[in-house]
Amino acid sequence: MGFFYGVNGKKLQRQYKDYLSDFKSWDQKEHAQDWLLFAENIGSHLSLDETAFCNGELYTIVTNKGAKGKKGAIVAMIKGTKAETVIKILHKIPVKRRNNVEEVTLDMAGNMGLIVKKSFPNASLVIDRFHVQKLALDALQEIRIKHRWEAIDFENNAIENARSKNLKHIPEILPNGDTLKQLLARSRYLLYKPSNKWTENQSKRAEILFNHYPDIEKAYKLCQNLSWIFNNTDDKTSALVRLAKWDKKVRQAAFKSFNTIARTMSVHYKNILNYFDNRSTNASAESFNAKIKAFRAQFRGVRNVNFFLYRLTTIFA
Structure with a gap:
């Protein structure tokens, strides 16, 4: 893009990051590498999954199915898969909002089930078929x-x-x-x-x-x-x-x-068996993971994790 406008590409990227975007004033910048939370995006039907951004580092991701993979999809992104860590961050969402969650789709990992039970007590767990x-x-x-x-x-x-x-x-x-x-x-x-x-x-x-x-x-x-x-x-x-x-x-x-x-x-x-209530699957979470990988590939990897997360959440959160 920089070449198209006759500008040095690296300089353009640096200018965008430091001046044109709101990255410097981003309110989640300090803790972005460890966790991101968008409580306002929570819905009645959620998906819980994990994905890797760079160097195989896993993040636990909670997404709102109602957003259909568009703006408002990300509810939380938390570094690691340890249940205690994820639960601690999710408990920052007001109890009233968490109690309104009716259903969460997930895989058969024991930590995922514990996260849902402790964070969304009224939700039914649906293991992805x-x-x-x-x-x-x-x-x-x-x-x-x-x-x-x-x-x-x-x-x-x-x-x-x-x-x-x-x-x-x-x-x-x-x-x-x-x-x-x-x-x-x-x-x-x-x-x-x-x-x-x-x-x-x-x-x-x-x-x-x-x-x-x-x-x-x-x-x-x-x-x-x-x-x-x-x-x-x-x-x-x-x-x-x-x-x-x-x-x-x-x-x-x-x-x-x-x-x-x-x-x-x-x-x-x-x-x-809960699958047969609404025939819910974790396809939305898998699709969102594919979007993250495509986004990462578009920018040829992740050099600055915080800035990558900022751009990702600007689009999907």
Whole structure:
């Protein structure tokens, strides 16, 4: 921009920061790196999440869903994820305002739940369905990766064995042109998608994959069944019954990682079931995190954290 106007870019940025903007007189400048609070932006439905600005430093962010990611979205930004620290800052918001919060969406982290209970006592906690589904998908990918390492080891052994006999190793080529190692590597993305959204090539690859590895097919069906429950259930009672049946299938399948998910869900089942009241998700918080990252990328990183936060809050708070 400085080049466009025939002005040194760094000098223009410095002039903007020191004179053209209100950064010097910003009322939150002294504590900006530790916490920012905009109590007037609080609404009845909030999202709670964490994100990193620079050097992996995490901030806990409370956003107002009613603002739809625009001005008035930021309620609080607090350095760190320690529950006691976040609660202390949120308690600076008047009790009457905090008591008016009806619902907060969050992930399954224990500190997040404690923050909500202590800061917004009248709010119902809604665990984001996509965090639950991601756990299941991660477990599915874990099974695929385990088989891939086995396939790599098998191929390495076959190559070494052929070399010891002065022979050329010829890998087995599957009907779709993949080797077993390639099949497992190239199946990663199709396992995230429902079968009705597979391309023709993905359908062929999935058929071969499931023929060779029935456990991957079983785990894939468990993931799709969980997604179906969230998509096609309208009330808590039906959801509880269907999730109980899903839990039974998981235990019968005897996958260690899926059993861990089932246990995690049984611990948090009340907050997971709260999703079916209003079908609320943490998508607004994830979207806001993406906006922060895009904003950071636009300015090629964060050199001055305070000034970055000033610009960010000027737009979103």
